[in-house]
Amino acid sequence: MQAENDMVTADRLAGFDEFARAVRKQWRTPGLAIAVVHNGHVVYERAIGVRDVDQHLEVTPQTLFAIASCSKAFTTAALAVLADEGRLDWDLPVREYMPSFRLHDTLATERISARDLVCHRSGLPRHDLLWYSSAKSRSELVHRMRHLEPSADFRSTWQYQNLMYMTAGYLIEQISGQTWEEFVRDRIFAPLGMCDSTLSVEESQQSPDFALPYKKERDDTVHEIPFYSQWAVGPAGGINSSIRDLARWVTMHLNGGRWEGTQLISEGQVREMQTPQMVMPPSDKYPEVLHLSYGLGWFIQGYRGHNLLQHGGNIDGFSSLVTLLPRENIGVVVLTNLNGNPVPWILSMNVCDRLLGLAAAPWNHRAQKDEEKFKEGERRSEEKSDEDRVKDTQPSHPIKSYAGEYEHPGYGTIEFSLREGVMIASYNALELPAFHYHYDTFVLTFERWDQTFKATFSANARGDIESVRIPFEDSVSDITFTRVPDRALRQRGYLERFVGKYDLSGESVTIALKGDGTLLVQLPHRTPMVLVPYKENRFTAQGLSGYELTFVIDAEGQVTEAIITQPGVVQTARRT
Template sequence: MRALYHLILLFSISFVTFAQKKTVTPPPVDPLSGFDSFVNQMLIDWHVPGASVAIVKDGKLLYAKGYGFRDVKKNLPVTEKTLFGIASCTKSFTSAALAILADEGKLDWNKPIKEYLPDFQLQDEFATRTIAARDLVSHRTGLARHDLTWLYANLGRQSLYQRLKYLPLSKPLYAQYQYNNLMFMTAGVLIERISGKSWEDFLREKILQPLNMNQTVLTYPELFQKEDYALSYRDHNGQWVEQGFGSNVDAIGPAGSIKSNAVEMANWLIMQLNKGKFGEKQIVSAANLKENHTPQIVVYPAEAPFSELGYAAYGMGWSINTYRGYQRLAHNGSIEGYRSQMAFFPNENIGIVILTNTGAADYYFVNSVCNYFSDKWLNLPVIDWVPRLKIAQGEAKAKQEKAKQDNASKRKTDTTPSHSTDSYAGTFEHPAYGSFVLEPKSDGTYVGAFHGLPFTLAHYHYDIFEGTGVFDQTKFDFKIGTTGEINRVILTLGNAGEIEFKKAVK
């Protein structure tokens, strides 16, 4: 009976798969009708200074246009060739680079990377000796984000790589999806060691040049040599202020440093949709690109806030879910003031890329445009996503406000620190995060700087202080050593957990 059950189940799965492949979406009626005016309206609704969009279908670029301004002060318009930071959309390029190495017989997806990188070391020994290449690019290593190790730090890729061993894992290997930039950076180091070339040179030779992505660059110094690139912005009391370029993203380049434009990103999507082929060139084999597109772990927490969206899984550099029943692969990107999104529907052979130069709208703008595009090109009744997403935006803001209120209500009043003001001052160090210096002020607060970013500390209760600036609402829990003096402080960091900084001995 069990054998019969498995046979029936296998037949059922095969039939469903066959049926899905045979499903034909009716051709859309003039899907570009109204698209231009819709995007312009979204710029207004979501308060976005500039954007660029490209649409591909059946191996061809069908639409590419810039909107708004790449330089607000100088009134310079965005074009379809304006360069933007695509941020984490870079991850799919790094995953494809690994696939190319697999094609060349130089990489086994399932072999522990310790065999390629003898100096690879995490704090957990089992994870160190088990993690394979596919794990690095699917967010399932057990390592939390620890983004403050690299953000705005004056550290290069190799220094960050060597510091991994000082970072605690927050989950066991494979236990849970945890988005992680440092592991994608490590994938870049793996590419460098195997190929004998820098990650940047490998991508230029194996991916960018064959795809005619000739304006695409991988570092900020290269970007600044170009004429047509978008400045990034933040909203300050209704006015656009330049965000700047000091994040240090180039150091973790394989996770998020590519700067590209809509036209050239369209080539990237065409290759993805064409099973690794672009024109007459096979950039990556269909088999190993399919590895990139295959789910590796369920995205946690499993949330589908709208009935049209299915639960998501993560492949290698791609988020995989369904939109209104249609399989979709996509990825977002966020760095400085840039927000980006690329998405494609493999069975319908269509895709879109959306690039913007502000984080003020978070992902609401790109989601609105992407969903509208999807409805039109899938020939579905168009959903007005803006009211829904405005509600979601309001709920997110209300949640943040409630968190502030809860934080204030949990504070124990009428408590005092256990030690004198000077006892909490000094230099505090962590082998991966670096150090900061606390200086006391006459009002009982402290000032400091972390990776050059200023912050202050104010007493919360007992020996716990609360930060502002780069450490906004972060709790600093000062600890007493056996000598009775303050000798360390524990910071509870979002997406990292408790990180202990030791006080330097004078």
């Protein structure tokens, strides 16, 4: 019977090799690897093209590719293992496991569960530039999420969210005592025999067989780009794997969590992962695809009358797709080393059409039309931006006045500096050239994502540039970064010189330094105020625009008095 099934499968896949090679060439994808699983067997395995263009190294079934967001199902599988062991309740609030966990929304903070984390219904939009290229730790990023503005009510709307998957990985660590990486390696990779798969780019590059990342530019030229390597957000997309390893992963899912006689995940938990948890916005773009929803780490949809699960992955230089047809016991894995290309979808759907005995849907033609429309949209957007620009304007301040550090409690620090007359914005590990657009607005160019952001600076009542607004997340208000004093003015050694008692018309003024390096002033009959360095020897009161202290330094470098500005009055307090 199995031999007969294999003959039918081989017959239906006849000609697919030629189709795959033609699609790869058309989309200028350097290399790709494809595996098809049917009824528990790998019925098709091909490696096409090169993993390294310059060295002419061919792709093999063991070649490691970054699988990006295809990693999400590994994170939910890890949570399912903990649920099987009774250590995790999918619906218990996360704060039961992590009491310090907080989000911007109070209700979400109190009620969000592990299930909510991994089915994209937290109320938060992507906020991807918080984590992208950030060197901050997983715990630091989880802590910063409380400062991120939501764009929808909790559990009301499906919104793709990588940070929540990162949080799910951090939750695994808090429950198990192992990092997400250790847990996935020990509890999933090892029992499945996924010996080649890795959980970091650095580790994958120690392998003798890994693919390099490539990007296609607007002019259709393809070139090698750096690996993405900052993987605190790894539980959302940090795995590197091969088609040979992923065929085992797919087979385990199709077998209800069983692999070679061992139940790695209970059948009930696998069923839960493959069950719709959150309805997605409907789409009638293509008649073959209906009823979109999201399970636990899987997109779920009706495809030409069949239940189809899949998850794609895109990260710098790689695109991938893992697809399941559970009722038909079919699994497809397609991995490529080209940034944001449609080849994984085109090939996966073609395989599904063939094995289901259906006429092939024109996915390749549709992808071409989509790309044409996207390029036209990009062109029109650039034209619109140029039309909106007010010509012949100048910044309100000398260009050097915009240089400095600006902070947001969630997004962290962005620094603007002048280099050979060009403004550069440094954010996380990114260097974004900033060119004047009009008035106090500059355009930041993010070449890696082929994206631009308009950064608008604002001045305070003193005329100083004090903040910059940048639409890093377009579904919420612009992210406002507030200027921070120069580093030299924040050093403890610099601040200590002002500490002491001052006499103000017979009453005492006290300047004190808190343990965290914050300078405080106690004026008569007022509560203590935090002093914020403004310029050398000058401070403002935090949150109070009418207060300022200027310290007077004598010829010997000693602080002798403080000139205190309050609403409607300026007084001098002499140091005692």
